[in-house]
Amino acid sequence: MEPLSWGQILVAAFQQFLPVWVALVITFALSIRYKRKLALYGKLFDSPIGMIGFTIVMFWVFTAIFADWIITMDPLAQFSGSKNAVPGSALKAPDEGAYAYFLFGADHVARDVFSRMVMGAREVLKIAPAATLFAFMVGITLGLPAGYFGGKLDTVISFVANLVLAFPVILLFYLLVTPEIVLIGIPTYMAALLFLFPIFFIGILINSRYFTNPPQRNLYLGVAMAICVWAYLGLAFNADPLNVWGMSPNLLNVFVSVVFVNSPGVFRIVRGMVMDIKTRDYVAAGQTRGEGAWYIMLWEILPNARGPLIVDFCLRIGYTTILLGTLGFFGLGVSPESPDWGSTIDDGRKLLAMVPHPALAPALALMSLVLGLNLLADGLREESLKD
Amino acid sequence: MLKFVIKRLFVMLLTAFALTFIVFWLTNLPPNLEKLAKSEAGTRISDAEVETWLSENGYDSSPLNRYGQWLGLLPGWTDTAQNGTPTGRCLEPGTDPAAAPRFCGLLQGDWGQSTVFKVPVSQVIARSLSLTGWLMFAVMAVMVPTALFLGVLSGMREGSRTDRVLSSFSIASTATPEYVSGVVFIALLASPMTGLSPLLAGAGWIETKTLFMGTATSAMDDINFWNFALPVMTIALYGIGYIARMTRASMTEVMTAQYIRTARLKGVGFRQVVMRHALRNALIAPFTVIMLQFPWLLNGVVIVETLYNYKGFGWTLVQAAGNNDIELLLGCSVVAVVLVLITQLISDIGYVFLNPRIRLS
Numbered sequence: 001m002e003p004l005s006w007g008q009i010l011v012a013a014f015q016q017f018l019p020v021w022v023a024l025v026i027t028f029a030l031s032i033r034y035k036r037k038l039a040l041y042g043k044l045f046d047s048p049i050g051m052i053g054f055t056i057v058m059f060w061v062f063t064a065i066f067a068d069w070i071i072t073m074d075p076l077a078q079f080s081g082s083k084n085a086v087p088g089s090a091l092k093a094p095d096e097g098a099y100a101y102f103l104f105g106a107d108h109v110a111r112d113v114f115s116r117m118v119m120g121a122r123e124v125l126k127i128a129p130a131a132t133l134f135a136f137m138v139g140i141t142l143g144l145p146a147g148y149f150g151g152k153l154d155t156v157i158s159f160v161a162n163l164v165l166a167f168p169v170i171l172l173f174y175l176l177v178t179p180e181i182v183l184i185g186i187p188t189y190m191a192a193l194l195f196l197f198p199i200f201f202i203g204i205l206i207n208s209r210y211f212t213n214p215p216q217r218n219l220y221l222g223v224a225m226a227i228c229v230w231a232y233l234g235l236a237f238n239a240d241p242l243n244v245w246g247m248s249p250n251l252l253n254v255f256v257s258v259v260f261v262n263s264p265g266v267f268r269i270v271r272g273m274v275m276d277i278k279t280r281d282y283v284a285a286g287q288t289r290g291e292g293a294w295y296i297m298l299w300e301i302l303p304n305a306r307g308p309l310i311v312d313f314c315l316r317i318g319y320t321t322i323l324l325g326t327l328g329f330f331g332l333g334v335s336p337e338s339p340d341w342g343s344t345i346d347d348g349r350k351l352l353a354m355v356p357h358p359a360l361a362p363a364l365a366l367m368s369l370v371l372g373l374n375l376l377a378d379g380l381r382e383e384s385l386k387d
Numbered sequence: 388m389l390k391f392v393i394k395r396l397f398v399m400l401l402t403a404f405a406l407t408f409i410v411f412w413l414t415n416l417p418p419n420l421e422k423l424a425k426s427e428a429g430t431r432i433s434d435a436e437v438e439t440w441l442s443e444n445g446y447d448s449s450p451l452n453r454y455g456q457w458l459g460l461l462p463g464w465t466d467t468a469q470n471g472t473p474t475g476r477c478l479e480p481g482t483d484p485a486a487a488p489r490f491c492g493l494l495q496g497d498w499g500q501s502t503v504f505k506v507p508v509s510q511v512i513a514r515s516l517s518l519t520g521w522l523m524f525a526v527m528a529v530m531v532p533t534a535l536f537l538g539v540l541s542g543m544r545e546g547s548r549t550d551r552v553l554s555s556f557s558i559a560s561t562a563t564p565e566y567v568s569g570v571v572f573i574a575l576l577a578s579p580m581t582g583l584s585p586l587l588a589g590a591g592w593i594e595t596k597t598l599f600m601g602t603a604t605s606a607m608d609d610i611n612f613w614n615f616a617l618p619v620m621t622i623a624l625y626g627i628g629y630i631a632r633m634t635r636a637s638m639t640e641v642m643t644a645q646y647i648r649t650a651r652l653k654g655v656g657f658r659q660v661v662m663r664h665a666l667r668n669a670l671i672a673p674f675t676v677i678m679l680q681f682p683w684l685l686n687g688v689v690i691v692e693t694l695y696n697y698k699g700f701g702w703t704l705v706q707a708a709g710n711n712d713i714e715l716l717l718g719c720s721v722v723a724v725v726l727v728l729i730t731q732l733i734s735d736i737g738y739v740f741l742n743p744r745i746r747l748s
Binding site: 360 | 402414571577601704731
């Protein structure tokens, strides 16, 4: 068969992404229709920059969701005789009814670049937002008391945070993400420690809000703690009896390292904001009313710090994506076969000068996702400042 | 001021000890030592032989003790080999045991022996640092002026068309990590198959196959524009956006200040206001950012040196980590940690000097 021209490749790729376009149109139609009722999210649609960023981010989110429909071939399958095939070339011997072209070419072991790129979105978006969320919980749980109480507590936590921040990231990764470390069980210990913070956070959050009404408090707290402990056992120790929660040792190692590297940054931001906000009158009013310290921190200060935190959350997901790519680039990723973008760039760079397309596709994908997140953060910052 | 510097130095020293101990502990975990024994004494030795090798080479004491020896604060281990000859950390084979020093560690200048390169660690690090020094120098020379220029230009008239264009560029550049821009640069400018090079070569404008060189290996002996521009641009691009955004933020803040308005109302020209009144105050914040950018540069250096095969500090670090070369990895970590801490100190002190409004007490 004839290879496809560049125009045909674009049209074919556009067709493959059809579920994404449909989902994007629906999202936009609904969001713009109801934007006045949607608070900060609705205001995003007033800012062109924010809208562009949101479109790019949602494009990749929907790609990750519908990846099974979008891919043209199995991302791990190798097609003999098609090593380094150029974009648009036809399969040597396509199966009946199977897709007949390598849209973005094939890599050095004859896997389809397009399908790997699409599946890579799922790999990245499975880890990056979750790791960022965990880092935020750790950072907030430590940053609130450090900023609010100050004193020795603040000195100690800040020292530890600065210690982690002074570590060159790459060195930390090389030390933490190795088979030897997994062997000795350090990721499990770190996970056991780091994953306690979200439980602590959720527990205090509910308790400080409902402690005046014990029956209600006990109900909410009981349900939340049951779910948390269940997830904790599964995620940290891979010991979930029902096998709903779980991470492979390699994935856990990558996840924990990324959370560990990100938390001190969040801690610093939260601490700084708490130190600023705690001088406000409404905090003094709360103290005079006799509200507890944790209630003031979690229900008075934290909601008032949400603007900058949401903006930083978007930026930090992008940063985490870059970190994950860095890990993959040095072959420290989840698994050598994994189609995540960093590992694919690493695979492609050995023959980069001769056949650039296997590395170029995931590189541009990663860049566009991070760009989208940065633009989204910019839009959110602009809109939240208008309040 | 003096008290502040002393306090900072003390915290810095404490941080350095803590960090080096963590690195030491992580690189000296039992599985790493076992791997070391196997690579040094033969891959097929039994577990018992691994034990013997480790105890004969002084790896059987506690990690804290070995950390002290490595640092040079505790006396080096001594032992007697099976054939009766005395061995020890500070003892070169074939020298007089009585003449050997008691302490030999980092503080005495003994950084150990690299198992990959088979030469002293200090030698490997000195050579790689000098190579990386050139790279860093070139990056700084490109990155700082460009970023400050872009930041000031977009910050002096907030919301103008120039501002929008430059801000978009900054955002795009912070979204492009080194391994992405490196791949794009090579595909565009240094590939004989794609991008500009085949066009230029076809038109007969360049004699070589590619416009730029895809590797910087030749730059280790002889730096020129064609083998060094891509690595430098790759690192600089990621930093430019960030510094430019910080400069812009600080510039816009200064431009709305009262004294700028006063100067404008007095009839001073816009150019004069920017150059004379705004610039100095606007550059205080970016200074801190530039200094704190060093740890990030280190990151970029590791990626770029791996990508372009430039055998500097980053490349050495990757080799050491990948080949379980414990002494070399420790040496690299010490250099990295010290570099980061010194830049933090300079940024703290520099901030105070530049900004007379800050009082330390």
